[in-house]
Amino acid sequence: MPAVAAAELKHDLYVCTNLSGQGSVMGRSGPVLSGLYRSSDRENFEHLGPHHIRTFSLTYDPSDPARLYIALLDGILRTPDRGQTFRIVTSWDMTEAKSISVDAQRPEHVYAGIPDGIAVSHDRGQTWTRMNAGIRRAYTESILVDRTKEGRVLAGTEKGIFLTEDGARTWRLVQATDKVTYSLRQSPHDPKIFFAVTSADGALWSTDRGVTWKRIAGISAERTLHNGEFDPRNAQRLAYCGWGAGVQVSEDGGKTWNDRTVGLPKREVWKVAIDPDLPDRLYAAPYLEPLYVSDDFGRTWRKLQWEKATVFDLVFVPRK
C-alpha cells in the first residue's frame, strides 16, 4: 500500500497514546515519547506537545479546527494552533478529564466528562464550572453535544446515560446502566441516531436523539466495550471494539455484526476508528501492540505504527 498523498486528505489523524508500556506510572521516565501524535499522510506520525502517559482523548473546535482540546490526567489541555503551544486550562480542582465535546452551535461552549462530574466552559475552555446537578454517581467517561441543537448534551456516566437540554443546568437519566458508558457517538448521516457502548450493558442504540435507547441485539454484555464508531462515508457501516471483544463491524446499519479480529494479535482492542477520507479504511489498536490499519474494512490488517502502544483515542480533525 503506497503512502497516501497528503494533499488528498481532508483530515489529519491525531492519536492519544501511551508508548511507555504496562509498567508506566507517574514518576517513571519512558524510553519513547507518549501523548499526542499527528499524522498528515496516515503513515508518518509526529509527536506534539508534552510527553504524557495519560492523554485520554481529543476534540476540536468545529468553528476553528486548529483549536484542540485534550483530556488528560492533568485536566484539560488546550492548543490554539494545532499543537504548537499548549496551556492547561483547568485548575487544581479538575483532574483526569476523560472526554470533551464542543457545542457546534455555540463553539465557545465546551463540555468535559471528568471523574467527579461534568465540567462546562462558556469561554472556549478558559474557565470551567462543574455542572452535574442531579447525577448521583457522577463519574463521567463520555460526553457528546448534539451537533444540531445548542445546549443539548448526552453524558455517559457510571450508572447511565444522562441528557441535558439546557446546557447542563439540569440533567435527566435517559438510560440506566449497570456500569460505565465508555463511548457516545452521533451518526454523521442522521442526527437522530446515537450509538453508545458500555462496560456491562453491551451496545445501545437510539433513534430519537438519545431520549430512548435499546440494547443492540447480538452484542454481548459480557465484555467491556471501549468505543463504537459510525463510518462517515457509509451510513450502513459501524464498528466497535472492546476488551476481549476484538473488532466487530456491521455493514447493515447495526442489524448484524461480523468479527474482524483475524489478523490482529489479540482480542483486547482498546480503540477502533474509521477513516473519513479513505474508503474501507479501519484502524484498530490492540492493547500493548502496534496500531493496525486495514484497507478492506477489517478483513486484513497490517501494522501501521509503533510496537507496544496503548491507544486511548484516534481522532480525525478537519484541516480547514
Added chain:
Amino acid sequence: MKIFIPLVSFFTLVAAGCGLRAQPSFLAPPPATAPVEDPAMRRDQYLARRMEVLRWRASLATPGDPAKLGLAEIAAKLALREDAEACSAQIVELMKKPAADMFWMFPVTCISYLGRDQLTPAAKTAIREAWRTYYPLRGDTENHWVMYYTTMHLMAQLWPGEGEDRWFNGKTSAEITAESRAWLLHWMELATTVGQGEYDCTHYLGEYSIPMLFLATWAKDPEMKQRGRMMLDWVMADFTVETLNGIYIGSHARTDDTTVLEKWNALSSYFAWQMLGNCPPPAAYGGWGIYFATIADHYDLPEVIYRIGTDRAAAYTHFERKRTRHRWRNSDVRNAPVYKTSYLTKDYALGSDQGGLLQPIQQHSWDLTWAVADPRGMHNTIFSMQPFYGTDELMMYFTEMPDYMPTAVTSQGKPTYIAESKLLGGSPYEQIFQRDDTLISLSDIPDSAPWKQINGFFSKDLAVLEEDASGWLFAQGGQTYIAYRPLAPYEWRPLEKGGKRLLSPHAKNGTILQAAAAAEFKGWEEFKAKIRGLPLEIKLQPTPGVKFTSLRGKKIEVTYGAAPRVDGRVVDYAREWKLFSGPYLNAEVGSGKLSITHGRLKRVLDFKTLTITDAVRP
C-alpha cells in the same frame, strides 16, 4: 510442637552491598531508645545525623565522573556548600533530560533554592529552561499533588511575574501561585478536619514531610511558611505516636511487600532516626531522606513530639480517624472514614483499621509488631489478611479502563497484587475490631471473590510457635507473648523470605489475636493456661461471629456485618472516633486544631487561626 526458628544475620546479607560504606548509622549497632534529656545534646545529635546523610550522599559523587553526580548528590554538595562549579556544570547536563514528573520537581526545587547563591548563571538558566520545556505530570494521588503544588508554588516564587510562555503548563507565575496556594490550602483543610487520605504510609511519609519542610523553609508568604511548619509538626506528631522504637506500626494506607514484613525497612525509619534517633536509618537513608536532610537544620522537632516518640510512661491506646483515597466509582461516598486503633506498650504495638477496602492495592489493615533490639532484617510482626483483588477495587480508586488494570498493576511496583499468596492489600470481606491488645478479624467471603481464604503471616523471627490442642497458636516474638486463633482449619505454606504462611481456605473465617508482655506472667505455661481459660464462643454459620473475653477482661462481641459490642455496649464508630484521641494527641473532627501533649508540655496547632501555641504546665 515447639518450633525454634533461627535468626538470620542481617549483616551477612547486606555487608557485601555496595554504597553502604560511609553510612555509619546504618551499619553501627542500634542506637539507644531512651530519650536524650539535654536539649542541646539532642539538637547536636540531630544535626550530626543530618551531616551524616549529607556527607554520605556527597561522597557518592566520583571526582571526574559527572555520571556519578546526580540530583541527590548535587543537593548534598550544595547543602554542604562544596563543588558548586562541578554541580553547576552537571546541572546543565541533567536539565537536558528531565524525567520522573513530581519526583523530578522536588529535587530540582531543592537544588534551585540551595543553589541560589552558589550555582552559575548557566546552571540557573538550564533549570529555568527545563521548567519551560519539560512537562511533569501532576499525578493522580495525594502525595503526587503535595509534591507538585509545593514545588510549583516555590518555583513561581523564585521566578515571579513571568508570562505563560515561560512555563510548561502555559500559565503565568501569578496563576501558578494562586492555583498551588489554593490546592495546598484545600489539602491542609481536608487533612486537618477529616484526615489524610494516604494516611500513615511507611514510604509516603517522606512525600509529605519533605515538601512541608520546603514550604516552611523557603516560602516567602508568611502564611504559607507558617502552614508548612504546622503541617510538618502535624505529620510528625501523627507519625511518632504510632511508632515503636521508631518503627511505624499498625495499619497503613500504603506500604509495600518488603516493609509489611520487615516493618523497619522503610523511608519512615529515616524520619524516626533523624527526628528521634531511636532506630537505625534504612539503607541510603530511605533514598528520599537526603532531600529532607539538606535543610533539616531549619526544623527543630518540638520536644513534646520528640517525647511522644521516645518517652512513654505506660501503655496507651491511640485512636485516629482518617479517610479513604478519593473514590471515583463503585461508591456513593467520595472519602469514606477510616477508624484506626493502636495500642502501644514498650514491648509491642497492635494497630488496626476497621477493615474493608479502604485503599487500593497497598493497604495494610492490621498487625502486631514487637520490639526488637535491632530491627534490621527482622520480621518482627504478625498479622492475617483476606487476599483480594479485582477490577471493582481498581475502578473505585482509579479512573482507568477496568480490564487491563489488575495485571498492569503487577508491573507497576506491586508484584503480588494478583497473587493468591499475597500478604498486602485490603479486602471488602474483612471486618476488624480491636480493643486494647485484642483484635478480632472476621471474613465472610462470597463465591465471587478471587480467593476464599485467609493468609496469616508467621515470621521467621518468632522465637516460639506452638500449635495447641485448644485451637490456639501460641507464639513469642521478643518479649511479647502472642495468642493467635484461626477460626477455621488451616495449613502451612513456606514463604520465600522466611517464615511461613497460614493458609486457611474457608469462606467463613477469621482471626483472634491476643497479645501480652512476657513480664505479665510467671512463664510461658501460665500465659497459655490463661488464654485457654478465657471465655470464647465462635460461630461461623450462617455468619461468622465471636464472643471473647479478653485478657484485659473486656467482653467483646463481634458479628460480621454488625456493629461490635464491648461489655454489652454497642461501639459507634462515627460518634466515638475523633480525628485524634488518646493521651498524647487530641483533635475533634472538623476542628483543624490538634492538641499535642506529653507530661507538662503542650503544643496546639490551630489551622483555623494559623497559630502554634506552646504551654508548660507548672
